Amino acid sequence: MKITVRAFAQFREVVGEVTVLDLPEGSGLPGLLAALASRSDESRNLLFDDQGAIREQVIFMVNRKRVPRSSLDSIILDEGDEVAIYPPVAGG
Amino acid sequence: MITITQEDFDPGVYIDAARDRQVGGIVTFTGIVRDDSISAIELETYREAALQELEAIRDEALSRYALQSVDIIHRIGTLSVGDHIVLIVVGAPHRRDAFRACEFIIDRIKETVPIWKKEYTNEGSRWVSGEHS
Numbered sequence: 001m002k003i004t005v006r007a008f009a010q011f012r013e014v015v016g017e018v019t020v021l022d023l024p025e026g027s028g029l030p031g032l033l034a035a036l037a038s039r040s041d042e043s044r045n046l047l048f049d050d051q052g053a054i055r056e057q058v059i060f061m062v063n064r065k066r067v068p069r070s071s072l073d074s075i076i077l078d079e080g081d082e083v084a085i086y087p088p089v090a091g092g
Numbered sequence: 093m094i095t096i097t098q099e100d101f102d103p104g105v106y107i108d109a110a111r112d113r114q115v116g117g118i119v120t121f122t123g124i125v126r127d128d129s130i131s132a133i134e135l136e137t138y139r140e141a142a143l144q145e146l147e148a149i150r151d152e153a154l155s156r157y158a159l160q161s162v163d164i165i166h167r168i169g170t171l172s173v174g175d176h177i178v179l180i181v182v183g184a185p186h187r188r189d190a191f192r193a194c195e196f197i198i199d200r201i202k203e204t205v206p207i208w209k210k211e212y213t214n215e216g217s218r219w220v221s222g223e224h225s
Contacts (some may be wrong), residue, residue: 008138009208010219064141066204084138084206088222091135091142091166091207092123092178092198 001025001079003032008086011058014046015039015085029060029072032083047085057087094146096139098169103179106163110183115160119190121198123178125171130211133220135168135177138206142166149200153182156196157189164197166207 037044060067061084161183184190209220
């Protein structure tokens with residue numbers, strides 16, 4: 001299934017602005033991040049810590065809805081979903 | 093009105109527009125680019141999500157406080173020292189609600205709206221780190 005990933009701020013500079021990933025059916029956010037991380041060491045270091053855990057600074061939205069940290073593992077993605085990843089916001 | 097724009101704005105225009113027979117006070121917050129030894133800042137947004145979030149913040153302010161109007165304008169793009177970044181205009185029958193709502197709105201913007209700042213200095217550039225993950 002095709003999932004569109006949009007990245008912002010320093011994440012955009014490393015991962016790219018828009019990436020379309022072809023993921024297996026039933027994939028979730030950890031699988032999506034692993035696919036992004038496999039593209040470069042810089043991406044892996046940005047998204048995962050030394051123990052392989054998703055860094056706390058990675059914020060997710062799925063179809064423009066913020067995903068709470070506690071739901072990271074439970075979300076199943078669907079064909080055509082838009083996932084956004086970004087660091088803590090700094091507007092205002 | 094909720095807007096994300098590259099264009100500058102005149103706060104006076106929005107203050108005048110908030111005048112109404114039911115309004116006894118208008119409180120505004122204007123965020124501007126401070127001189128932290130920078131030459132410019134660049135603001136980036138996830139526009140669709142940011143507009144949605146700004147609308148949710150406005151709606152929450154309207155439900156928490158007795159207000160007549162809420163306007164939020166946030167700029168993006170490249171800005172220089174002294175330029176406007178954000179304008180919040182809150183009109184209310186009474187000042188207390190207007191003050192509290194205005195502070196609530198700017199605090200929430202800094203916590204949740206997907207907008208980021210990059211600062212440019214003589215040495216290069218750096219992203220401003222957000223406080224809320």
